[in-house]
Amino acid sequence: MSVRELVVLGTASQVPTRHRNHNGYLLRWDGEGLLFDPGEGTQRQMLRAGVAAHDLNRICVTHFHGDHSLGLAGVIQRINLDQVPHRVTAHYPRSGQRFFDRLRYATAYRETVALTEAPVDADGVLATTPAYTLEARRLSHPVESYGYRLVEPDARRMLPDRLAAHGIKGPDVGRLQREGVLGGVRVEDVSETRRGQRFAFVMDTRLCDGVHALAEGCDLLVIESTFLDEDAGLAAEHGHLTAGQAARVARDAGVRHLVLTHFSQRYTEPDQFERQAREAGFEGELTVARDLLRVPLPKRR
Numbered sequence: 139m140s141v142r143e144l145v146v147l148g149t150a151s152q153v154p155t156r157h158r159n160h161n162g163y164l165l166r167w168d169g170e171g172l173l174f175d176p177g178e179g180t181q182r183q184m185l186r187a188g189v190a191a192h193d194l195n196r197i198c199v200t201h202f203h204g205d206h207s208l209g210l211a212g213v214i215q216r217i218n219l220d221q222v223p224h225r226v227t228a229h230y231p232r233s234g235q236r237f238f239d240r241l242r243y244a245t246a247y248r249e250t251v252a253l254t255e256a257p258v259d260a261d262g263v264l265a266t267t268p269a270y271t272l273e274a275r276r277l278s279h280p281v282e283s284y285g286y287r288l289v290e291p292d293a294r295r296m297l298p299d300r301l302a303a304h305g306i307k308g309p310d311v312g313r314l315q316r317e318g319v320l321g322g323v324r325v326e327d328v329s330e331t332r333r334g335q336r337f338a339f340v341m342d343t344r345l346c347d348g349v350h351a352l353a354e355g356c357d358l359l360v361i362e363s364t365f366l367d368e369d370a371g372l373a374a375e376h377g378h379l380t381a382g383q384a385a386r387v388a389r390d391a392g393v394r395h396l397v398l399t400h401f402s403q404r405y406t407e408p409d410q411f412e413r414q415a416r417e418a419g420f421e422g423e424l425t426v427a428r429d430l431l432r433v434p435l436p437k438r439r
Contacts, residue, residue, distance in 0.1 A: 342378060
């Protein structure tokens with residue numbers, strides 16, 4: 139059975155705390171795994187969450203601040219130690235190539251896996267597979283940063299009543315789906331569009347066009363909310379969002395499930411983030427992330 143869920147490995151910003159590890163997020167998308175922003179301690183958090191190196195197909199780094207990338211060295215070496223049998227692709231800002239190189243070869247180890255480097259240097263499509271299209275958008279942070287968006291292709295949902303009205307049943311249903319026309323009946327006559335699911339990952343950034351483009355129409359949006367609204371000045375100065383800002387983005391973009399994360403260590407009450415997000419007018423499903431939480435993608439519309 140296919141699984142689509144977010145596994146939260148860490149939720150702290152800048153420094154880990156007693157209760158929050160550095161960043162790390164795994165998106166399970168059917169048979170693939172996309173690891174976002176592996177901060178320090180990610181390898182151990184993977185173990186605690188039941189995530190294996192074999193589960194990883196892509197690593198997506200938004201930018202090269204330590205809380206988003208220091209775990210790369212351990213994760214890459216673990217991929218090689220476990221001799222992952224498939225190709226793993228790494229996406230990251232091209233401007234940080236020297237940091238990626240240092241982390242990839244931080245210590246001596248035996249390379250056994252074909253790790254493909256696919257750096258990002260502009261907005262656009264990074265990869266297209268039968269299951270999804272992976273895109274990147276530039277964000278606004280003191281160092282170059284990109285957010286990521288995954289979009290499933292639209293498909294067709296067959297409608298039993300229309301199939302029955304045209305006398306189409308059994309193997310003929312599959313034949314119609316494959317060929318598009320059967321006995322003068324078009325697949326469009328007996329089906330409707332099934333909108334593909336959409337996921338976005340938005341980390342360290344001020345409000346900018348990229349944030350809104352990434353969030354648009356998402357079923358699940360993972361977005362930083364480093365600060366509470368009363369510290370909006372600090373957020374703008376350091377290139378971050380507040381809980382209210384993140385929630386307004388989600389509200390305006392029609393997001394179905396909002397996941398707030400990347401919390402400053404200055405705050406100890408998670409419910410403050412939820413309260414401010416609701417006050418900002420977001421009415422969809424809302425999760426204030428905690429380490430080792432699993433968040434399923436919403437059921438299809």
